[in-house]
Amino acid sequence: MGSLQLKSIRKAFGTHEVLKGIDLEVKDGEFVIFVGPSGCGKSTLLRVIAGLEDASSGSVQIDGEEMITTPPAKRGIAMVFQSYALYPHLTVKDNMGLGLKQMGAPKAEVDAKVAKASAMLSLEPYLARRPAELSGGQRQRVAIGRAIVREPKLFLFDEPLSNLDAALRVNTRLEIARLHRSLKATMIYVTHDQVEAMTLADKIVVLNAGQIEQIGSPMELYNKPANTFVAGFIGSPQMNFIEAGRLGDAEAKTVGIRPEHITLSRESGDWKGKVIHVEHLGADTILYLETEVTGLLTVRLFGEHRYAVDDVVYSTPDKASMHRFGADDRVIV
């Protein structure tokens, strides 16, 4: 239980088309992440799946059942919002139990499920508190707990970590990953943060301007990006894009090479250049070079390196890790 099929979902606000025909299949138990820049339609798509937004056309099937006209509460979904969206006048316990209570579940069952979920998220000490008396991280855990209590076929997360600070974000990320393993539930998660996408997902859906650019596992997207958009979006620092003509490649338009697939030497190499900026991150050293052949080039070296601005260096790309893109920006295999 918990599969999802989307067939040519379109959504327009007035004349502005936000989703331009989305086809997607999510298998039971998968953790799927929608990722893309702001305004790419990923949140709208999630809302269409939840039933909070009507699709202009297309079909949403959950467990093979057509859901396009079913109200959100009857779709067997639960959603965690970026702004937590806890009911301010209810206690943590009532916040988590409200959905079940509305479905008419007996009180004992509601209590048992709330107790189980709060144990999972270590929320027991806070059950009698109101949302105003909780910290941001606790509030988000309550929101996740509220979703768990419903035992949905589909968990929907709408940028759940965006309001948390960096340390808390990592913790909550781990918690969500752990939850996914223990519940074995299907989860759909929207984020603009590619680190979240890479660390959590079984399958990443990269969206851009209302269309799916590529679907694949994190490593597929990293190693075999289908086009320049995905290549540039996944990976940090961003992939270097070099005009193919500069490298004497007549067939391709652009050649991409990730910063970590370039080696540096002071003596010899393919591309001679000058260091224009260095970032020392401890584990990594990131160098920005101006080379004669490629123009601006980002290089990521592991560990600490003593390069300084204006040093002359030679960089050599790992030929096997180069990506070639044609005039339509699609990869040439």
Add this chain to the structure above:
Amino acid sequence: MSKARMSPLRSSFVHLALAAYTVIALFPVVLTIFNSFKDKNAIFRTPLALPTTETFSLVGYTTVLKQGDFIGYFQNSLIVTVVSIFFALLFGAMAAFALSEYRFRGNTLMGLYLAIGIMIPIRLGTVAILQGMVAAGLVNTLTALILVYTAQGLPLAIFILSEFMRTVSDDLKNAGRIDGLSEYAIFFRLVLPLVRPAMATVAVFTMIPIWNDLWFPLILAPGEATKTVTLGSQVFIGQFVTNWNAVLAALSLAILPVLVLYVIFSRQLIRGITAGAVK
């Protein structure tokens, strides 16, 4: 509130201005109350003096309570005011919710139409209203007043509340939808508690004109059984003789209920429970 401390000179000017305004605003009220406790001669000889042991008199209050059914008038006023506020808030909030929450054709136009009442006084329609009430057989009933005052209160209620409802987080309403709350439950259980301060504001603005109104009670419900306090006090004001003791006593008494209502609503104004709902 600014963190920077004001210079003592500046802050004393601010306080002076505020104190002056308070004095000006309270002066007539205080004067009315003082004089209501004096005998008739003292009211005219020393209108600004405090009641002394010689001039103290409760004759105004005894007249008011003896003559006419003042308790009844109070009841009428209270019923009309409270019920009108209730309906104006209920329907106003519902309309405001619809306008702010749902996208439908003519939404903006409907909002403008409902707000027109703020600019056009309802009294312009008095003749038509009276004709309507006569036709409906509602003359000399409190229902007539309640209907008119509800209509009078709606435009402002809708205008203020729809602005406030736009600020209620969409995520919260959506969370309610996913939890299976009906649109009515979302409205009553999620949105209304969050706009409570705005509701209190609207209640105060709606309440005072209704309580003080003389026009519609005089026209629609002048009968003895349906008189409101403002209309009831008029019996002491004659063309040639005015019983000032009674008038002042009646007015002083009329302040009380509205003061109580105001205290209740203003408490709500201060309370805010939105904190912690959404970040």
